[in-house]
Amino acid sequence: MRILVFTGKGGTGKTTVAAATGLRCAENGKKTLMLSTDPAHSLSDVVSVNLGDHSPKKISENLYGLEIDSQSLMEEKWEVVLKYLTQLFTARGFDKALASEMVVIPGMDELFSLLTIRQYINDYDVIVLDTAPTGHTLRLMSFPEVLGSLGRNLVELEKIILEELKPLRMLLPVSLPGADVQKVTDSLIEEAMEVREMLVDPTITTVKLVVNPEKMVLLESMRTLTFMNLFGFLVDGVVVNRLLPDEINDPYFVRWKQQQAEYMNQIDEAFDPLPILPVPLFQEEIIGITLLRKVADALYHDKDPTDTLTTERPFQLVQQDNGNYELIIKLPFSEKRELSIEHDRNTLVIRVGKYKRVLYLPTVVRDLDIEKANFDENELKILFIKE
Numbered sequence: 001m002r003i004l005v006f007t008g009k010g011g012t013g014k015t016t017v018a019a020a021t022g023l024r025c026a027e028n029g030k031k032t033l034m035l036s037t038d039p040a041h042s043l044s045d046v047v048s049v050n051l052g053d054h055s056p057k058k059i060s061e062n063l064y065g066l067e068i069d070s071q072s073l074m075e076e077k078w079e080v081v082l083k084y085l086t087q088l089f090t091a092r093g094f095d096k097a098l099a100s101e102m103v104v105i106p107g108m109d110e111l112f113s114l115l116t117i118r119q120y121i122n123d124y125d126v127i128v129l130d131t132a133p134t135g136h137t138l139r140l141m142s143f144p145e146v147l148g149s150l151g152r153n154l155v156e157l158e159k160i161i162l163e164e165l166k167p168l169r170m171l172l173p174v175s176l177p178g179a180d181v182q183k184v185t186d187s188l189i190e191e192a193m194e195v196r197e198m199l200v201d202p203t204i205t206t207v208k209l210v211v212n213p214e215k216m217v218l219l220e221s222m223r224t225l226t227f228m229n230l231f232g233f234l235v236d237g238v239v240v241n242r243l244l245p246d247e248i249n250d251p252y253f254v255r256w257k258q259q260q261a262e263y264m265n266q267i268d269e270a271f272d273p274l275p276i277l278p279v280p281l282f283q284e285e286i287i288g289i290t291l292l293r294k295v296a297d298a299l300y301h302d303k304d305p306t307d308t309l310t311t312e313r314p315f316q317l318v319q320q321d322n323g324n325y326e327l328i329i330k331l332p333f334s335e336k337r338e339l340s341i342e343h344d345r346n347t348l349v350i351r352v353g354k355y356k357r358v359l360y361l362p363t364v365v366r367d368l369d370i371e372k373a374n375f376d377e378n379e380l381k382i383l384f385i386k387e
């Protein structure tokens with residue numbers, strides 16, 4: 001069983017790449033489900049089959065697809081909690097419409113979509129996940145933490161109500177978080193933990209970032225890589241989509257080609273040691289099986305898309321007993337060499353001779369000072385301390 005996740009900014013080509021991957025897996029004889037959790041569905045259009053939102057539909061031999069209606073799934077599953085929270089806010093004087101907006105946690109709807117993986121895990125050899133654009137997915141990916149804090153918040157809210165409104169409580173149309181709410185949040189946390197277990201198991205799940213050779217896309221993808229790594233997901237490759245092919249020599253595209261080459265360099269610096277999978281810009285929109293097959297050729301050649309391309313993690317962050325952090329970064333050199341490190345708010349630039357690596361820093365160390373850096377046996381260890 002394998003779960004292949006594709007993520008990246010909107011419009012970079014996630015759905016296209018996910019569909020091409022699903023198709024290749026199916027044509028290799030694996031029973032494959034393509035699952036879209038992005039509310040902006042387009043899988044149906046790409047494969048020209050109207051996919052359902054309740055159960056998978058067959059697209060071709062071995063290939064199935066499902067576009068989940070995350071909004072209604074959430075409303076159905078989370079109803080008890082939403083009702084309770086809405087009541088709580090209205091009781092404190094909020095307008096009902098406003099209250100029902102306030103209680104929706106961003107990314108919550110997509111969380112429910114992800115939970116449906118549990119239903120399909122035993123029926124398919126491969127599940128290909130086409131996820132929502134970076135921001136939302138990230139929040140989701142940390143879900144046990146989010147849910148944990150949600151659970152705590154409910155308890156906190158209950159306390160506030162009990163304390164602040166004690167004298168009025170009898171008059172309020174509010175029931176405190178009762179057994180129902182508790183049951184729903186508990187089972188949700190349990191299910192989420194179960195799915196998370198599968199997603200952070202590198203023998204089951206690997207994640208590929210989909211990027212374009214453009215400035216805005218790059219920075220966001222670096223951030224995604226850092227968070228994915230922190231949350232324990234194995235990112236095993238970066239798909240660089242929409243590269244202008246070499247044979248394009250039209251002077252109109254000269255500047256575009258130069259810029260793409262520059263961004264290719266930056267991609268190497270930002271994602272090393274991850275393998276890069278280049279995909280050219282095609283002559284038309286990618287719709288239908290024939291074009292998807294071509295995308296799959298560009299991505300995988302004759303390799304199996306379920307192969308894991310690397311198990312190397314870009315960095316490790318270890319919190320020490322005294323609260324300081326050690327950042328451990330693998331570098332492709334074994335001998336000690338001239339090393340320089342620049343540190344600005346978001347990024348760390350490491351230079352070893354001609355080699356340059358740019359790392360988007362995890363939030364916790366961003367405002368800390370570097371006390372020392374040691375380079376030994378392929379590993380750079382950087383100690384971040386509080387002032």
Ligand SMILES: Nc1ncnc2c1ncn2[C@@H]1O[C@H](COP(=O)(O)OP(=O)(O)O)[C@@H](O)[C@H]1O
Pocket residue numbers: 008009010011012013014015016017042241242243279280281282283284285286287
């Ligand atoms: N390599 C490519 N060459 C040509 N068109 C592409 C390529 N990759 C994606 N597209 C087109 O770009 C649009 C956006 O791609 P899509 O896969 O839907 O992006 P996302 O899912 O990341 O929002 C689609 O119309 C798709 O056909």
Ligand SMILES: [Mg+2]
Pocket residue numbers: 014015016038040041042130
């Ligand atoms: Mg999409």
